Amino acid sequence: MSVVPILSQADIFEELSKTQLELIGSICQERHYQADDVLFEENTPGDEMYIIASGEVQIQVDPSLIDDTDSTGSITIATLRRGQSFGEVALVDEGLRSASARCSQQDTHLIVIPRDKLMLLCDTYPQLGYRLMRNLAADLAMKIRHTDLQVREQITWNKDK
Numbered sequence: 001m002s003v004v005p006i007l008s009q010a011d012i013f014e015e016l017s018k019t020q021l022e023l024i025g026s027i028c029q030e031r032h033y034q035a036d037d038v039l040f041e042e043n044t045p046g047d048e049m050y051i052i053a054s055g056e057v058q059i060q061v062d063p064s065l066i067d068d069t070d071s072t073g074s075i076t077i078a079t080l081r082r083g084q085s086f087g088e089v090a091l092v093d094e095g096l097r098s099a100s101a102r103c104s105q106q107d108t109h110l111i112v113i114p115r116d117k118l119m120l121l122c123d124t125y126p127q128l129g130y131r132l133m134r135n136l137a138a139d140l141a142m143k144i145r146h147t148d149l150q151v152r153e154q155i156t157w158n159k160d161k
Contacts, residue, residue: 003028003111006053009083012135020128027117033108039087039101046090046097047115052082055108059086060100074100077150088136091115 003025007013013021033039033055040046042062050057060074077099080086086101094115122129 003030003053006051006083006111010051010085011083012085012088012132012139014135015131016128020125020131023121023125023128024113024118027113027121029112029114031110031112033103033110035103035106035108037103037108039103039110040097042098042100043096045094046087047094049085049087049091049113049115049118050101051085051111051113052080053109053111054082055103055110056081056105057086057108057110058102058104060102061098062100077147079104085139088140091118091136092140 004018004021007021007024007028008016013024016024030053039050039057042060057080058076059078059080060076062074087097089095089098118132122132
């Protein structure tokens with residue numbers, strides 16, 4: 001199956017040419033998961049990002065990792081579907097995962113993009129690299145703004161208690 005049509009639907013690949021998408025497609029892997037499969041855990045190293053071809057993935061955080069108080073377990077902070085990407089921070093900083101990712105739907109199909117191969121493409125094809133990094137920055141900015149709104153709502157909600 002060609003992954004190019006799936007890549008073309010992802011915001012982080014906006015304005016990339018068909019040839020550029022085919023180059024990215026050549027380094028991708030396809031993986032299939034079932035409901036409740038864990039893709040990666042919070043605070044673990046990461047070196048790949050994901051695009052959802054079909055299915056659904058929940059992004060979760062565990063408050064007990066930063067607070068010693070009793071926790072009710074992981075909290076879902078986002079539910080992602082077809083065409084959405086996640087795990088991109090690992091492409092930027094090579095740091096630990098800031099959240100966990102878990103499949104929430106049977107037969108979830110993901111496109112996996114390894115960091116080292118994607119960075120090599122970006123270095124080899126600077127125009128592709130520029131567009132991809134611009135789109136990646138815009139995507140991460142949108143996610144940061146969304147998280148900021150969630151934090152503000154939580155602060156406001158806690159004040160009213």
